[in-house]
Amino acid sequence: MKFLPKFMTNKRVTLPIILGLAIVALIVSGISFDTIRLALMAGMVFLFAALGELFDQRAGVLNIGLEGMMLVGALTAILVSGALGNPWYGIMAAVGTGGIMGLIHGFNSISLKVSQVVSGTGIWLFGFGVTTYIGSPVTGPVSNPLTTKIGGFSPLFYIGLALVPIFWFILFKTNFGLKLRSVGEDPSVAEASGISVYKMRYIAVIVGGALSGLAGAYVSMVYATVWTTGLTAGRGFIALAIVFFSMWRPFVLLGGSIGFGALWIASLKLQGVIPGVSSNLLKTIPYILTIVVLALMSLERFRRGTAAPNSLAEPYFPED
């Protein structure tokens, strides 16, 4: 990678790539306030889930079951808001069930020390199965979506934007954040300095799960306002990709979410407009980009400035 100028390292690379692509995509698909609004709204889906996942991973817990948690959150929001008549109750319930899903993942991967990949895949397939089964009678438009708008955007949009600096502050400017990150870096050292690894990791997975639930609720109550089997359509995996893509930094993550949101919208808008451009092929871009960025990050030159938690995906055995 010697041919790249020196300034093009780590986060200076990923953000321009994605934002450049997003801008090109938006321009080609006809830039307008509406397109940008749609892109921001689509990006918010990724943001909620990815922010939760970032929190998880900073504490050393990998959760590849995001998609399942999102599905459960999405369906919970529909059912509860339908039953209680207030969309906000639905959204709160989704946050709660997301937290419970996170707790299950935590129980498996922290207390039982099962491989986080196995537990995460289990969470995903369980979420998919349980929502397919319970959700099949409510397939169709959501009876009670959240239609409130402030300045053209849903209130949840502003909540999402506000969460980014909040998470950044918690992770990097508070004692709690320092503890959480040290658990993700080297749990045995953290434990030796008096931090409870289990407690920190449990907090992280529950918060992560709750945010995934919120992401799901955002999809079903605000963004799509319908229910179909597998509603989230792989967005959970894009969110997972964005976490790696962002190199575990909240503000890069915000940029990545909006960029991928723009690509998502462009892929829908461009379908049929330009011959030869396929919405489906455009949808592969986030996944391919993530692989490319991961490969680049593994090179020595790019490794500086990345912040991969050292003990990501490794169960912690206290007696070792």
Add this chain to the structure above:
Amino acid sequence: MWFELKRRTEVSRKTTLIMAILAILGSLALFTILFWYEGIGFLTGYKEMLTYAFTPSEALSLTIRRTIPFLLLTLAFIVPLKAGIWNIGAQGQFYMGATAATGLSFAFSNQPSYILIPILIGGAMIAGAGWAGIAGFLKGKLKVNEIITTLMLNWVAIFIVKHLVEGGPWMTEAGRPESSLLSPAGAMPNLVKFGGKVIPYTIILAIGLAVALFFFFRRFRLGFEIKTVGENPAAAESSGMSYAKVVLVTMLIGGALAGIAGYHQSANVVQRLRSDLSPQWGFYAIVIGLLVNRNSLGAIVGSFFVCGLIVGTSALQMFLDMTYGAGPIFIGILFLLFAAFRFFQNYEIVWTRGE
């Protein structure tokens, strides 16, 4: 305390078997909640499931035929895991195999069977291996996390298939989201036909490969190297084995196996390329592979049995009016419960008298 937990270093075959059986029984027990919820007597429910899936006059032939992709995908997961590599991408490798088989079938449609079948299988194997090889190369050479790359490659593969058959060059003229019919000459000849379904010779191929892999890991040097890398990468490297090579080879083998499954499903069963050829079977295979603890002979039994249970759940929808989604929820419960059971891979419970 009445018991103590002891770290386990090795898992015996007996423990594996007990864990697998307990996980399946446990999830069947949890499944009873659904029967209760839907007002179905649980004995009726289980009887319906098992008789449908395993009776020759009913769906046994379907169970056997569907065991073929399940087994191949399970092997695709098992082989890299022997080297400690998590191939979560069998799903994508399956689709690349199916895509290659479809493309080659269109390109060589006027060839006779004895030429076309090897071309299709070979092409599917190369496509699947190539797809897995990307992740294998990145892992071996650059230590890029293979879990993430294989997951990402799954989605790239599925969108490529969607592109091809949903509005793309291979869509049927009728406008349905599927390719036109593949050349029948590319389908494997049929071994037997019963219960309304034919079972092609791919079953022999799949079982043969499972047996061959079993001996490969016992008798061959490369098999031994793979296992050593899986157990202790540092020691393997210091004794002269190449980590990068072993990782790449296991992923290539795994991808090729998943590719054959893609060939089977597209050229033999559905005879079209579709984006729903494998409804998440690549992930079901992970459950099976772990249930049998990476044993390729065990995979034959495991995939047949789990496949039967899933086929059985469709009987619940057909004959007992159960809500759609019984199959996915069953596999979900099984996986989640089994994930918890994996605890006993790390620990054993030692009963004490208590104090």
